[in-house]
Amino acid sequence: MELVCPAGNLPSLKAAVNNGADAVYIGFRDDTNARHFAGLNFNDKQIDKGLQYAREHGTRVFVAVNTYPYPSGFSRWQQAVDRAAEFGVDALILADIGVMDYARERWPDLNLHLSVQGSATSHEAIRFYAEQFDIKRAVIPRVLSLKQVETLINKSPVPIEVFGFGSLCVMVEGRCYLSSYVTGQGPNNFGACSPASFVRWEETPAGLETRLNDVLIDRVGKGENAGYPTICKGRFEVMGRTGYAIEAPTSLNTLPILADLHRIGAAAIKIEGRQRSPAYVAQVTRVMRAAIDACQRDPDNYAPQQDWMTQLASLSEGSQTTLGAYERTWQ
Amino acid sequence: MNTQATQAKRLSLGPVLYFWTEDQLREFYNMVADSPVDVVYLGETICSKRRSLNVDGWLELADMLQQAGKEVVLSTLSLVEADSELGLMRRLCENDHFRVEANDMAAVQMLAGNAEFIGGPTLNIYNTRTLNNLNNLGLKRWVMPVEQSRDTLNDFRQDMADGIEVEVFAWGRLPLAFSARCYTARNHNLPKDDCGFRCLDDPDGMLLNTREDDAFLVLNGIQTQSASTMNLVRELDSPDVDIFRISPQSRHTDHIIQIYHKCLQGEMAIDDAVTVLESLMPTGPCDGYWYGQAGMAAGCNAA
Numbered sequence: 001m002e003l004v005c006p007a008g009n010l011p012s013l014k015a016a017v018n019n020g021a022d023a024v025y026i027g028f029r030d031d032t033n034a035r036h037f038a039g040l041n042f043n044d045k046q047i048d049k050g051l052q053y054a055r056e057h058g059t060r061v062f063v064a065v066n067t068y069p070y071p072s073g074f075s076r077w078q079q080a081v082d083r084a085a086e087f088g089v090d091a092l093i094l095a096d097i098g099v100m101d102y103a104r105e106r107w108p109d110l111n112l113h114l115s116v117q118g119s120a121t122s123h124e125a126i127r128f129y130a131e132q133f134d135i136k137r138a139v140i141p142r143v144l145s146l147k148q149v150e151t152l153i154n155k156s157p158v159p160i161e162v163f164g165f166g167s168l169c170v171m172v173e174g175r176c177y178l179s180s181y182v183t184g185q186g187p188n189n190f191g192a193c194s195p196a197s198f199v200r201w202e203e204t205p206a207g208l209e210t211r212l213n214d215v216l217i218d219r220v221g222k223g224e225n226a227g228y229p230t231i232c233k234g235r236f237e238v239m240g241r242t243g244y245a246i247e248a249p250t251s252l253n254t255l256p257i258l259a260d261l262h263r264i265g266a267a268a269i270k271i272e273g274r275q276r277s278p279a280y281v282a283q284v285t286r287v288m289r290a291a292i293d294a295c296q297r298d299p300d301n302y303a304p305q306q307d308w309m310t311q312l313a314s315l316s317e318g319s320q321t322t323l324g325a326y327e328r329t330w331q
Numbered sequence: 332m333n334t335q336a337t338q339a340k341r342l343s344l345g346p347v348l349y350f351w352t353e354d355q356l357r358e359f360y361n362m363v364a365d366s367p368v369d370v371v372y373l374g375e376t377i378c379s380k381r382r383s384l385n386v387d388g389w390l391e392l393a394d395m396l397q398q399a400g401k402e403v404v405l406s407t408l409s410l411v412e413a414d415s416e417l418g419l420m421r422r423l424c425e426n427d428h429f430r431v432e433a434n435d436m437a438a439v440q441m442l443a444g445n446a447e448f449i450g451g452p453t454l455n456i457y458n459t460r461t462l463n464n465l466n467n468l469g470l471k472r473w474v475m476p477v478e479q480s481r482d483t484l485n486d487f488r489q490d491m492a493d494g495i496e497v498e499v500f501a502w503g504r505l506p507l508a509f510s511a512r513c514y515t516a517r518n519h520n521l522p523k524d525d526c527g528f529r530c531l532d533d534p535d536g537m538l539l540n541t542r543e544d545d546a547f548l549v550l551n552g553i554q555t556q557s558a559s560t561m562n563l564v565r566e567l568d569s570p571d572v573d574i575f576r577i578s579p580q581s582r583h584t585d586h587i588i589q590i591y592h593k594c595l596q597g598e599m600a601i602d603d604a605v606t607v608l609e610s611l612m613p614t615g616p617c618d619g620y621w622y623g624q625a626g627m628a629a630g631c632n633a634a
Contacts (some may be wrong), residue, residue, distance in 0.1 A: 068457035070479075071486035098460030119455065122411045124420075124437035131440075132464075143511035148412055155414075171508040171555070172410055174455055177478045178548075181507050181557060181626035184619070188455065189478060213625060216541045232508075236547065237540040238518045245518060245539055245550070246510075325511035331523040 001261065002268035003292055004062070004161060005285050008040040008275055013050045015282035016059070020289030023060040025093060026050065027274065031073075032080040033064045034117055035274040036191030047087055060090035066115035067191045068096045078102055085110050093139070094118075095174060100133040113161070114138040116270075117187065119174035123155035130157040137161055139270060141173045146257060146326045150264040159267030165284055166272025167317055168252040168324050170232050178231040183213045194230050201226065210234075227317060249318030255287075255304035257326060258295045262302075280315055287311050340567065342591055343370035343498060345578040346406040346432075348506065349551055350530040353383040355581075360392050362585050364399035367592040370574060371396050374406040374423065376434055376451075378513070378552045379416045380526070386422055393429055405431050407438040409453045410509040410553060432474070443468035452476055452500055453509075463492045472496040474576065477505050477561070480623035484571045496573040501563040502587060502608075503578025504536065504549055504556040505617070505626060514550035534581035535613050546614040557626065559617035564604050565632055566621065567594050583611040 005021035007013035016024045027033030029041040042050060054061045063084040069077040077099045084092050085107040092110055094100045095117035103110055116139040120126045129135045139161040144152065153160050169176070173187070180186030183198040198213040207219045210229040217234035220226045227233055227249040238245045254261060254269070261269065269292065271284055287308045295302045313321055324330055344363060347356065363371060373389050373396070375381050384392070393403045405423045408416055417437060424431050424441040433439045434451035442448040449472040456462050462473060475484060477500045484497065500506075515537055516526040530537075536549035536556055546558035560580075567575065575595075577587055590608055593599035609616055619628025 068455055070483050071458045071489070072483075074458050074460065096455065096457060096461060097464055098458045098462075101460055101464050118436075120436060122414075122417055122435075122437045124417055124440045125411070125435060128436050128440035128443070143410065144412055145511075151414055170512060171510045175410070175453060176508040177505075177626065178508050178555065180478045180620075181505070184623070184625040186478065188457065215545070215547065215627075216543050219542055235542065237542060237544070238537060238550065241518075242542060246514060246555070247512070328524060329522060331511045331513065 001266055001292055001296065003285070003288055004268050004270045005281060006166075006271055006274040006276065007050070007281065008035060008037075009042070009278070010046050010050055011278040012274075012276070012281045014053055015278040016285050017054055017057045019282050019285035021059055021285050023062055023090065023268075024050075024054060025062040025064050025274070027064045028080050028083065030076065030080075031191040032067055032069075032077050034066050034115075034187050034191050036067070037275055038196065040275060044083070051087060051089070062091040062093050062113065063087075063089045064093040064115060065099060066093050066095040066117045068117075068188045069099065070189070074098065078106075081106065091136070097132075100129070100135075104133050111136050115174075116141055116163070117174040119172050121152075121172065123152050123157070126152075126156050126158060137267065139163075142169055142252060143172050143325050145328050145331070146260055146264070149261075149266070149326070153265045160265075161268040161270050162254075162261060162266045163252055164254045164258075164261075164269035164271055164288060165312060166251060168247070168250060168322065170247040170324075182215050182231060194228065199229055225318070233317070248320065250320040250322045251312075251316035252324045253309075253312050253316065253321035254323065254326065255291055255308055255312065257323060258291055258304070259299045259302040262295050262299050283311060284315060340572065340595055341369035341574045342367065342588065342595065343372065343574050343576045344368045344584075344588070345500070345503065345576045346372045346374055346376045347579045348377055348554065348556070349534050349536060349581070350378070350381045350528065351383060351534055351581070352531065353388070355534070356383055356392075359579065359584070360396060364396055364401070366585060366588045368401065368577070368588055370402045370404060372404045372406045372432055376406045376409050377554050378530075379408060379413070379419065380528070381530070381552075386419060390426070390428075397429075403429050404449055405429050406451065407431060407434050409434040409451075409506075411435050411437050412511065439465065439468070445469070447471045449498075450474060452506065459487050459489075459491050462487065462495065466492045466495055470495065472498060472574070474498045474500065478620050478626060481566070481569065481571070481621050482623055488571050497571060498574035498576055499563065499572050499621075500561060501566070501575035501577060502591070503561055503576075503580065504558065504613070505561050505620070506554060506556055507548070507626075508555040510553050510555070513553050514555065515552050518550065538614070557617060558614045559627060559629065560612040560614070561620070562605070562608055562612070562616050562618060563621055564591060564594055564608055565601055567591070567601075580613065587611055
């Protein structure tokens with residue numbers, strides 16, 4: 001079971017490599033990837049250095065080109081595929097069928113992974129990408145219970161990568177327009193959820209308000225932490241009650257079920273968070289490395305150490321973690 | 332080269348996105364049989380636990396509507412989680428009377444190379460290369476994802492393959508997201524596995540307001556929709572669209588179909604239609620996506 005870690009810049013890449021990542025995933029500095037944030041991601045020189053550093057340490061490098069180009073921007077995605085291929089990266093993580101078609105035609109030997117943004121939640125959907133584009137791995141959305149993941153892995157034509165830790169998308173990835181509904185820009189068409197340029201924080205007599213393109217997402221009182229105004233983690237009123245109608249700020253943490261993921265044959269555990277700091281990447285990578293090693297050494301007696309849980313909770317949204325959809329009761 | 336729509340423009344009725352009882356569904360589709368829609372999409376696309384009708388029940392309705400002169404399409408589930416759902420999907424995909432609207436790549440996989448199909452609005456078709464690729468596998472009609480604009484559609488038209496029909500989501504609360512979690516059950520403090528089918532209480536979904544009392548979203552089981560209703564009646568003369576989709580709501584759908592039909596026939600002034608249609612929306616209007624803006628924006632092309 002491989003550990004796949006995020007790197008939004010060169011220091012994060014080194015942090016992931018130094019702390020035991022089997023692979024790191026990165027993106028280019030534009031809207032061709034799903035973490036299109038100002039100041040984040042890699043230019044050519046940084047990729048060159050990052051690849052060299054990773055290779056010296058035996059770590060593989062994947063490049064995410066996992067947003068959806070409109071017709072007018074398609075050539076930018078082609079160029080991203082070409083750049084990644086020319087750098088000789090270990091895999092390209094793609095979501096769009098057109099981009100996959102191009103990559104397969106232009107670079108027949110390139111190793112393709114289906115991104116979580118491809119929204120493939122069943123073995124039949126994955127079979128489509130395997131048959132049409134010869135993908136070698138699929139990353140699955142955070143919507144299946146552990147039992148359903150097991151069934152999918154058993155029937156999937158390719159190895160499956162699952163999310164292990166990080167911010168939790170509660171909607172099917174690649175199928176969520178909440179951000180674009182409010183701002184015009186979302187994960188699919190812009191590479192970011194709730195883009196920072198639309199975010200406003202405002203002290204008011206009623207409390208600190210967070211708004212996204214003027215829509216009130218949350219209001220917190222003194223002593224409460226105001227989270228980033230992601231729509232699905234806001235507080236709203238439903239049937240006369242105000243609360244987290246969709247989900248509270250929380251992060252996914254699979255340490256408690258790591259032995260199960262190992263047993264059912266997950267090929268890789270993915271850590272979310274290319275937008276996070278190098279210190280964050282270092283700490284999460286270190287904990288997950290220790291946990292995966294313990295799990296693989298003795299899966300029958302694996303249990304997450306309290307210290308690991310504490311460390312990961314301190315890095316989580318709202319200092320809370322959840323098993324998310326892996327656990328039926330969450331659903 | 333397919334530069335513009337050729338046939339007369341048609342109206343379609345999308346699948347019912349809410350959980351209605353069998354009686355409600357039968358009454359609704361009896362109305363539809365006598366209405367001037369050309370195409371009717373049938374089936375449960377949101378939650379496989381909703382079984383007011385089983386597959387045979389849907390097929391029976393499909394026959395009835397076909398005899399009434401409608402083109403009938405069977406719509407598949409949008410989010411597939413369990414293997415049992417794939418079994419039902421396969422039955423739909425392998426039926427030999429009606430075309431199928433694929434709302435997930437699993438359905439595309441079942442249909443590809445076997446039957447002509449319609450690409451539903453939840454397939455991620457964002458560029459011509461993707462569309463043409465699926466056309467080679469049997470896609471004959473494309474329902475554009477709701478977040479795409481008229482300019483994007485026009486770009487598609489420049490080099491999309493011949494013979495693909497374009498349908499747009501013209502009327503209704505916009506489908507915005509899907510989740511493993513059932514928000515209806517969550518807001519009733521019930522587990523999804525023991526939900527009591529409370530979504531039957533909300534035939535147009537459950538309203539979610541901001542803390543400033545603005546109607547914002549609608550929770551429909553595992554689906555999240557816009558509270559505002561998309562209305563593209565001003566765009567019926569768009570040269571790039573073949574079919575305009577009306578998404579069913581529990582009240583006034585017959586009236587909405589009539590108004591769209593009259594506008595298409597040139598029998599009603601668009602401004603008058605807008606006034607009446609806005610009075611038939613559960614909450615307010617929106618049309619931003621079509622004009623390349625935030626989806627919630629409204630009145631982007633007001634006369």
